[in-house]
Every structure is written in structure tokens, then in C-alpha cells.
Amino acid sequence: METLQWFFIDFLQALAAGLLVGGTYGLMCVGLGIIFGVMRVVNFAHGDFMMLGMYLAFYMVTGFGMLTFLGPYVGPIVGAVLAGPIVFVFGWLLHRYLIARVTGARVVSAEAEGHYTQIILTLGISLILQNGGLILFGSLPISIQTPLSRESWELGPIFLNQARSVGFVIAVIFALVLYFFLGRSRLGKALRAAADNPVAAAYVGVDVDRSHRLAFGLGVGITAVAGGLIASTQTFQPYIGFDFVIVMFAGVVLGGLGSILGAFWGGLTIGLVQQMSTLVLPYQLQNTAIFVVFLLIIFFWPRGMFGRSWERT
Amino acid sequence: MLKIRSLNVAYGGLQALSEVSLEVEQGQFVAVVGPNGAGKSTLFKTISGTVAPLSGEILYKGRDLLAVAPGERAQLGIAHVPEGRQVFASMTVMENLEMGAYTRNGRARWGELLPMILALFPVLAERREQLAGTLSGGEQQMLAIGRGLASAPELLMLDEPSMGLAPALVDAIFERIHQIHRQHGLTILLVEQRVAEALESCDSGYVLETGRVVMRGRHDELVADPRVKRAYLGM
Numbered sequence: 001m002e003t004l005q006w007f008f009i010d011f012l013q014a015l016a017a018g019l020l021v022g023g024t025y026g027l028m029c030v031g032l033g034i035i036f037g038v039m040r041v042v043n044f045a046h047g048d049f050m051m052l053g054m055y056l057a058f059y060m061v062t063g064f065g066m067l068t069f070l071g072p073y074v075g076p077i078v079g080a081v082l083a084g085p086i087v088f089v090f091g092w093l094l095h096r097y098l099i100a101r102v103t104g105a106r107v108v109s110a111e112a113e114g115h116y117t118q119i120i121l122t123l124g125i126s127l128i129l130q131n132g133g134l135i136l137f138g139s140l141p142i143s144i145q146t147p148l149s150r151e152s153w154e155l156g157p158i159f160l161n162q163a164r165s166v167g168f169v170i171a172v173i174f175a176l177v178l179y180f181f182l183g184r185s186r187l188g189k190a191l192r193a194a195a196d197n198p199v200a201a202a203y204v205g206v207d208v209d210r211s212h213r214l215a216f217g218l219g220v221g222i223t224a225v226a227g228g229l230i231a232s233t234q235t236f237q238p239y240i241g242f243d244f245v246i247v248m249f250a251g252v253v254l255g256g257l258g259s260i261l262g263a264f265w266g267g268l269t270i271g272l273v274q275q276m277s278t279l280v281l282p283y284q285l286q287n288t289a290i291f292v293v294f295l296l297i298i299f300f301w302p303r304g305m306f307g308r309s310w311e312r313t
Numbered sequence: 314m315l316k317i318r319s320l321n322v323a324y325g326g327l328q329a330l331s332e333v334s335l336e337v338e339q340g341q342f343v344a345v346v347g348p349n350g351a352g353k354s355t356l357f358k359t360i361s362g363t364v365a366p367l368s369g370e371i372l373y374k375g376r377d378l379l380a381v382a383p384g385e386r387a388q389l390g391i392a393h394v395p396e397g398r399q400v401f402a403s404m405t406v407m408e409n410l411e412m413g414a415y416t417r418n419g420r421a422r423w424g425e426l427l428p429m430i431l432a433l434f435p436v437l438a439e440r441r442e443q444l445a446g447t448l449s450g451g452e453q454q455m456l457a458i459g460r461g462l463a464s465a466p467e468l469l470m471l472d473e474p475s476m477g478l479a480p481a482l483v484d485a486i487f488e489r490i491h492q493i494h495r496q497h498g499l500t501i502l503l504v505e506q507r508v509a510e511a512l513e514s515c516d517s518g519y520v521l522e523t524g525r526v527v528m529r530g531r532h533d534e535l536v537a538d539p540r541v542k543r544a545y546l547g548m
């Protein structure tokens with residue numbers, strides 16, 4: 001009886017941790033998903049933009065201390081959120097001057113060749129960001145250490161880490177705002193139209209290249225926010241992106257490639273699986289658990305759990 | 314309104330259009346007919362900018378269209394309804410129409426055009442919230458035309474609106490196109506395989522074969538021409 005009760009509490013604890021972690025994973029996946037959905041480009045550098053978000057948040061909060069006046073609770077949150085627009089602008093410029101050369105309407109006709117150059121380019125960006133990060137930030141693992149990151153709220157027998165809880169809330173807010181932006185606003189609809197059918201989008205007057213730029217900026221910016229939030233919950237170094245790339249790709253594929261909202265659920269699922277697996281598996285095997293569940297889901301739902309339902313067979 | 318001079322277009326090394334010249338006057342209904350692979354769709358794509366020509370000139374209301382970015386051309390009042398039901402499959406019928414009204418003119422006249430489009434194609438009104446990808450082929454075609462109209466165009470380019478539709482539906486679509494032309498004085502450039510129907514309604518027409526204009530003329534000249542009769546009208 002006693003052990004059963006302890007297991008039950010452990011279970012709830014893992015469930016809660018999975019949800020909280022999954023929220024930020026979901027946001028990252030949405031970032032990767034919007035880039036794939038609109039541009040049909042697999043961004044291999046995506047994890048490294050998340051790393052940029054982590055360092056930006058770190059320097060704003062702890063390093064240069066620009067946000068210390070906001071206090072140890074609000075500061076890290078504002079730092080994470082601010083990483084978004086900064087990385088957005090960076091992504092926008094990167095697309096404008098580099099990525100646009102190998103993507104977009106002009107290379108659609110050369111589909112197959114286009115994909116190779118895109119893969120090589122995003123891998124190259126990934127290497128530059130990682131090694132640039134190493135030069136600029138050093139290899140020492142760091143994290144944003146504040147009371148927020150150390151303390152927990154208690155919900156009965158369950159402990160909710162404050163930084164993770166706040167991160168979850170912010171991630172959900174960002175995902176919802178993006179959802180309504182894509183669903184309701186004129187610009188959001190244009191983005192979806194460009195994703196759905198770029199040629200027809202051009203015929204109705206959508207600037208497809210600009211839509212791609214917006215999608216890329218939004219995608220990396222959102223992921224940087226997720227990174228900034230995670231920076232308060234764990235240590236990181238310039239190669240951290242690689243650990244998360246697996247999570248992000250699995251989440252996006254789970255959610256159904258091209259489904260932007262699905263990517264959030266995919267990320268959430270990954271977070272849950274990762275945390276729940278610690279109940280039965282050693283901690284080191286949590287990524288293995290992700291892959292097993294990933295393969296199972298792909299086996300049973302090849303289009304992802306939230307795949308496209310509008311495609312007629 | 315639209316003047317095309319010695320247009321040459323090639324895909325890789327393959328010449329798709331050679332020295333094509335064409336003219337559309339304001340308020341006219343001009344048909345372009347020709348066999349498969351003649352280059353009709355290529356002509357339209359060059360006008361709306363998704364294919365770049367090797368040489369030649371396209372003037373739209375006196376303006377050099379080739380200097381205008383593809384996405385901007387719709388803003389000038391050119392609506393291209395592409396061949397083969399190119400709707401936004403993952404968006405609803407209403408969202409598709411809203412995307413049609415993405416242009417400045419379309420947005421300004423949305424309130425008056427939407428009822429007109431829904432009256433023209435009542436089936437779209439019934440299916441407002443349905444995802445366009447789940448519509449039947451004929452419904453998708455109507456939606457594509459409706460989307461073109463929603464941009465409040467001055468020049469409506471229709472690429473094979475009858476493709477894959479049942480004969481009764483083809484008649485209905487042609488009837489609608491006629492109606493739009495008459496009631497709204499819209500300039501129409503139409504590409505059709507159904508030569509009889511297309512020439513029936515047009516003011517003037519062009520016959521395109523393997524990338525060249527082999528014949529041009531007014532409606533009565535074309536339908537009376539023995540070559541057209543033999544090759545396209547089955548007489």
C-alpha cells in the first residue's frame with residue numbers, strides 16, 4: 001500500500017514535470033514547424049538559434065545585468081521574451097542575405113537540387129553558430145541562477161519548479177498568440193496561403209519571399225524564447241542545440257509535418273514521454289524512450305498524430 | 314490594356330513560346346486556344362510573373378509589367394485563375410475568398426464583391442467553412458474563379474476553367490463567365506481546350522500551336538476560318 005502510494009506520487013510528479021517541460025518543447029517545435037510548414041526547409045541550425053536565445057537571456061539577466069532592476073523573478077522572464085525579437089531580426093537578416101538564395105519561388109523548379117543546398121547551408125549556419133558561440137561565450141556550462149530557478153511551488157505532494165512553471169505559462173501564451181495570428185490576421189493567413197500553395201499565393205498578390213522571411217524570423221525567434229526560458233532551468237554551453245534538435249525534430253514529425261499547431265502537441269508529448277520514462281528507466285535513457293515512442297507513433301500514425309486531414313486520397 | 318510583343322520563353326533549352334504577340338483591349342473578351350503543350354499556360358504564367366521570359370515585352374496599361382515583382386502584379390488588377398484547381402487546400406472556402414481579396418482593391422470592395430461571388434456560385438455560400446481541399450473538383454474550380462473575382466480585377470485571366478468538369482457544369486461555368494463579362498464589363502483573357510465554347514463567347518481570339526501564334530482574328534473571322542473549323546470545331 002505504502003509503495004503504491006509512493007509510486008502514485010512519483011507518477012503525478014513526473015506527469016507534472018513532463019507537462020511543464022513539454023510546454024517549452026512545444027514552443028520550440030512550433031518554431032521549427034513554422035519554418036518547415038511555410039518554406040519546406042529543414043532547418044538543421046534550429047537548435048543553435050535556441051542556444052542563442054539562452055545566451056541572450058543569460059547576458060541580459062546575469063551577464064551584463066541589464067535586467068537586474070526587474071528583480072530575480074521578472075528579470076529572467078523578460079530576458080527570455082526579449083531574446084525573441086532580437087533573434088527574429090537576426091533570422092530575418094540571415095534569410096534576406098543568405099537563405100533566400102537557396103530557397104523560395106525561384107528554386108522551386110529545381111526542387112531536388114534546391115534541397116541539397118538548403119541542407120548544406122543550414123548545416124553550415126549551425127557550425128558557425130556553435131563555434132562562434134564557443135569563441136564568444138566560452139565552453140563553460142552556465143545557467144541563469146535566480147530564486148526563480150531554485151524554488152518550487154507545492155501543489156499537495158507535487159513540487160512545481162517555479163522557473164519551469166513560469167516557462168510553461170509563457171510558452172503556452174506564445175503558442176496561443178501565434179495560433180491566433182495565423183488563424184485570424186491578414187498577415188497570418190497570407191503566411192498560411194504561401195505555405196499551402198506558393199504559386200497560387202503569388203497570383204493573389206502575396207509576396208512569397210517576404211512570407212518566407214517572416215516565417216524564418218518568427219520560427220527562430222520563437223525558439224529563442226523557448227531557449228531563454230530553459231536557460232533558467234538547466235545549464236548550457238554552445239553545443240546545447242544538438243541535444244534539443246532531436247527533441248524538436250521528433251516533436252515536429254509527431255505533430256504531423258506542416259501542421260503548426262500539431263507541432264506544439266508533438267513537443268508536449270515528447271516532454272511527457274521524457275519525464276515519464278524516468279519512472280521506469282534510468283535517467284540516461286530518457287532520449288532512448290523518446291525514440292521508441294516516436295517510432296511507435298510513426299508506425300501507427302504515419303502522418304503524425306495531427307496530420308493533414310484536408311488531403312483527399 | 315495588355316500588349317505583348319515578341320515574347321520568347323524557354324524551360325531549360327526547350328522553347329515554349331516563340332515571338333508571341335498578343336493584344337487585349339479594355340472590356341474585351343479574348344480567347345487563346347490551341348492543343349496540349351502549345352504554351353497557353355506558359356503565356357499566362359509569364360504575364361503573372363511565375364515564369365520569366367528570355368526576351369520580349371509585356372505592357373499593362375502602358376506599364377512595363379516585366380519590371381514589376383510577381384506578387385505586385387495582382388495589386389495592379391491582374392487576377393490569374395490557374396489551371397487545375399489551385400485552391401488553398403488547407404484553408405476554408407471563406408479564407409480562400411479572403412485571400413483573393415488580399416489586394417488593396419479587393420479589400421476595399423470586399424463588402425460588395427462577396428455577395429456577388431456567392432450569388433454567382435451559391436454552392437460556395439453553403440460550404441463557407443469547409444476546407445477547400447475537401448471540395449469536389451467542380452466546387453474547387455468555382456472557388457478558384459471566385460477567388461480571382463474577389464481581388465476586384467480589371468483583367469481576369471482564366472486558364473482552362475472547364476478542365477475536368479461535367480458538361481452541364483462547363484455550360485454553367487461559361488454562363489457565369491459570360492455574365493461577369495457582360496454585367497461588370499471585366500476584361501477577360503481565357504485559355505480553353507473547348508474551342509467551340511471559347512470562340513462562341515469571345516470578341517477576338519488567338520490560336521497557339523507549339524509556342525507560336527498561328528492565327529488571330531475577330532470572333533466571326535475565326536469561327537468562319539476553314540482551318541479552325543477543321544482542326545478545332547470538328548466540322
Ligand SMILES: Nc1ncnc2c1ncn2[C@@H]1O[C@H](COP(=O)(O)OP(=O)(O)OP(=O)(O)O)[C@@H](O)[C@H]1O
Nearest residue numbers: 109324327329348349350351352353354355356396
Ligand atoms: N516547368 C516546366 N519545365 C519544363 N518544361 C515545361 C514546364 N512547364 C511547361 N513546360 C513545357 O512547355 C510546353 C508548354 O506547356 P504549357 O503548360 O504552357 O502548355 P499548355 O498549352 O498550357 O498545355 P495544356 O493545354 O495541356 O495545359 C510543354 O511542352 C511543356 O512540357
Ligand SMILES: [Mg+2]
Nearest residue numbers: 353354355396
Ligand atoms: Mg495549360
